[in-house]
Amino acid sequence: MEYAKKMRPSPRKVLCVVMYFASAAFICFITRGIYLRFDYKRVIFPAAEPLVCNRNRSVHRRPPGTESKTEISDVFIGVKTTRKYHSSRLQLILDTWYSLAPEEIYFFTDVDDSSLQEKTNGHIVNTGCGQGYAMPILCCKLSIIISMFHETGKRWLCHVDDDNYLNVPNLVNLLRQYDHNQDHYIGRESLPKPKVVVDSAIRKEVQFWFATGGAGVCYSRALISKMMIYASKENFQKTCARIGQPDDVTIGFIVESLLNRTLTKVCTLNSHLQTMADIPVGEQKKQVTFGYDLKDLRLKGVNVINMTAVVNDDPTRLKSFHCTFFRGYGNCPEIIPEPPPAN
Structure with missing residues (x-):
């Protein structure tokens, strides 16, 4: 009994131990949310939250622990723009989210701009597609983005418009939920029901979901490889003309009608179509x-x-x-x- 009393810790010691572990837990909790370092290559991306919603079809999710995590260096990000917005929309991007992934972001425009070339370390691409928003011009620009990505070894292609803000850490967390070796078409639908168009090649109506380009769209490498027969810079404008629709609608036609794949709908991708x-x-x-x-x-x-x-x-x-x-x-x-x- 005397030995047991001597070995029993005093209340003060117990309190000290509890406070020690409570402090350690509190520090871990606080630092878990800090994921920025002053070197964009060392950005630590927090655990992914459930970002996918309104999904009405089955998709191939990545089994946990099957392959290395997707990093920002695995993503090719294309921004579609035009000369009119170089000094306004593009400057806003350069002042903000561009700094989170400068080596992965390329701007696809319609003129040469030496000042922007210097600011982006040569990441301005003059597509030669012409200025404006006519269907052939839009399809031409996206085909060059797709073809340029296809020549890289990266896992994912994502493109946004110049009036988008892209939260790069959240994008990486979203892509980590999927296997780039499977066919994935990720975006936000802009219509409440599937788009109906006439496929001039078969002279019949077809319907499909498409992701609006104004909210941002992502594709796995596996899917892009299958799309190239219809979406390369040599072929995409012909495919657009086949259904008489702009670039983002035509992508939906290719993926859902021609390749029989499906759109994964993500409600955290937003365009000006939403309030x-x-x-x-x-x-x-x-x-x-x-x-x-x-x-x-x-x-x-x-x-x-x-x-x-x-x-x-x-x-x-x-x-x-x-x-x-x-x-x-x-x-x-x-x-x-x-x-x-x-x-």
Whole structure:
């Protein structure tokens, strides 16, 4: 009994041990959320959250632990733009999310721009497709993006428009859920029902889902390899003309009607077709892309995320979002005031 009493720890020692482990747990919890380092190659991407939603068909999910994780270096990111927006939309991208993956991002435009070439270390591609948004021009630009990706050894192709904000860590987490060796077509549908068009090659109506290019679209390498017969720079414009539709609709036709694959629908990919202010403030960090429109005819005003501006001259609010959550990346002031708490 005397021996047992001597070996029994005092309440003070017990309290010290509990406080020690509680402090260690608290530090781990806090640091788990810190995933930025001042070197974009060392960005530590947090555990993936369930980003896929509204999925109505079965898809091939990656079995856990079957292969090395997808890293940002495995992703080819194409941004479609035009000369008109070099000094506005592209500059906003360069000031914000471009800094999260500068070696993986290429801009596909319609003119030479030596200033942007210097800023992006040679990542400006003059497609020679012409300026504007006519169907042949859009199809030409996307075909060059697809063909350029096909020549790389990367796992994933993702393309966005110049009016998108891309949350690069969330994109990587999304792609990690899928196997690039399987056929994956990932995006957000813009219509409530499948698109119906006439396939002139068979003179019949066909219907299919397509991912709107304005929200961002991703493809696995396995799928792109199968698409090349219809989507290469030599063939894509012919395929667009076959159904008389622009680039993103034609991609859906290729994937669903010609290759009999399916669209994986992801609701965290957003374009200006959605009302950005409807995204709850607490859900903004979970989104993969944002869109914006400073002259939205539907809303009769601006279509931007619901966020208080914390930097000057920020009508889209995307610089405020970026500088709040990705400080140290991009053109952000040294001192950023904390945003007010969400209601």
